[in-house]
Amino acid sequence: MPARLLSIPAVAAALDVDRRTVYRFIAAGDLPVVDLRTGTERSRVRVPAAGLEDFIARRLVGSRAPVGDLSP
Numbered sequence: 001m002p003a004r005l006l007s008i009p010a011v012a013a014a015l016d017v018d019r020r021t022v023y024r025f026i027a028a029g030d031l032p033v034v035d036l037r038t039g040t041e042r043s044r045v046r047v048p049a050a051g052l053e054d055f056i057a058r059r060l061v062g063s064r065a066p067v068g069d070l071s072p
Helices: 008-015 019-027 049-058
Strands: 045-048
Touching: 008 019, 008 045, 008 049, 019 045, 045 049
Parallel strands: none
Antiparallel strands: none
16 A cells, blocks of 8 residues: 655644744654655655654653643
């Protein structure tokens, strides 16, 4: 089964961030990309859906106390 590839705007929408933030994650090596460039035209990158899922899983924060509960 071929990997599902997501556009940069789709990844930005899924993460609720700006496209520039997605490019920063890519530049930092946090998000994998597939380059679909053909010839000398501009790069056309896509993020594998599994790579986005891994990215989110790595950034999950453990459970926290409910808001308003400041007891230790």
